[in-house]
Amino acid sequence: MTGVWALLGALAVAGAIGVLLKVREGRISSRSTPSADLPAPVRDLLAPGVTLVQLSTTFCAPCRHAKVVLSDLADRTDGLTHAELDVTNLPEVTTSLGVMRTPTTLALTADGREVLRVGGVPKRDSLLAALRPHLP
Amino acid sequence: MPKDSPVDPRGPRFSAWMTTVVLAVVLLTGWWRLLAAQTVLFAMCAFISLKLNPWGHVYRYAIQPRLTPTTEREEAAPLRFAQGVGFVFALIGTLGYATGLTTLGMVATGFALVAALLNAALGLCLGCEMYLVLRRYVPALARPQ
Numbered sequence: 405m406t407g408v409w410a411l412l413g414a415l416a417v418a419g420a421i422g423v424l425l426k427v428r429e430g431r432i433s434s435r436s437t438p439s440a441d442l443p444a445p446v447r448d449l450l451a452p453g454v455t456l457v458q459l460s461t462t463f464c465a466p467c468r469h470a471k472v473v474l475s476d477l478a479d480r481t482d483g484l485t486h487a488e489l490d491v492t493n494l495p496e497v498t499t500s501l502g503v504m505r506t507p508t509t510l511a512l513t514a515d516g517r518e519v520l521r522v523g524g525v526p527k528r529d530s531l532l533a534a535l536r537p538h539l540p
Numbered sequence: 541m542p543k544d545s546p547v548d549p550r551g552p553r554f555s556a557w558m559t560t561v562v563l564a565v566v567l568l569t570g571w572w573r574l575l576a577a578q579t580v581l582f583a584m585c586a587f588i589s590l591k592l593n594p595w596g597h598v599y600r601y602a603i604q605p606r607l608t609p610t611t612e613r614e615e616a617a618p619l620r621f622a623q624g625v626g627f628v629f630a631l632i633g634t635l636g637y638a639t640g641l642t643t644l645g646m647v648a649t650g651f652a653l654v655a656a657l658l659n660a661a662l663g664l665c666l667g668c669e670m671y672l673v674l675r676r677y678v679p680a681l682a683r684p685q
Contacts, residue, residue: 406642406646407567407568407569407570407646408568410567410646410647410649410650411564411567411568411650411653413650414567414650414651414653414654414657415657417650417654418653418654418657418658418661421654421658421666422658422661422662422664425658425662425664425669426662461668461671461672462615462617462618462621463617463618463621463622463665463667463668463671464618464668464669464671465614465615465618465619465663465665465668466669468615491672492671495672495675495676498672499676503672504672504673505669505670505672505673506668506669506671506672
């Protein structure tokens, strides 16, 4: 009988995690972080305008989908660049940025100010709308 | 660790459904030998090759020919990592059941079932998403390739 409850509990937990992750997927949070905090591997990727720095790992399946969405968006948008950083062996970078999952995408200005970040695979239209005020 | 070539993503989803069923049967019956077999399966896929997964063969011979072909491919590294996470939970579960620590066995099996079900139903790889967090606490994950 305990096994039945354990099974029902596991199903409920899976349902809750699934709903939570689906809700959070692609959610944009606005930021205004001073540029001094940026780790060197990220700083090296900055381009003129706004750079979307996508943090990925070798073990991240959705990172590939995020890459497709972001590189396509950057190709079609003036002043927007996409760069992917593999953080599989750069834990200090993710720790200092406070990033817990991949893909996480940071939108950074040329002087290294973070304007927003997106967890999971970004949704193209809402991301573009959020970036508009920061684009040249 | 030998490398696997990218796979049809529907194969691992099918395999995750089968794993979910196996783990549900273990929870319902407490049949730890079945969990031990699943543990061995996880280990073979994670540490040797995904090709050793019997569900993958079932998918290729019985299901894939009935589906529309897809050019989509999924990298093997995240899949193998996920199998490794499954292995750890299944191993703890097996040891729990086999030594009489049934609650430990159930909790560990429950975690593995949650991960397998999320993968099967939503294509979510919990272990992969959590890699950064896992790595912080498990230094052995550093530089795996």
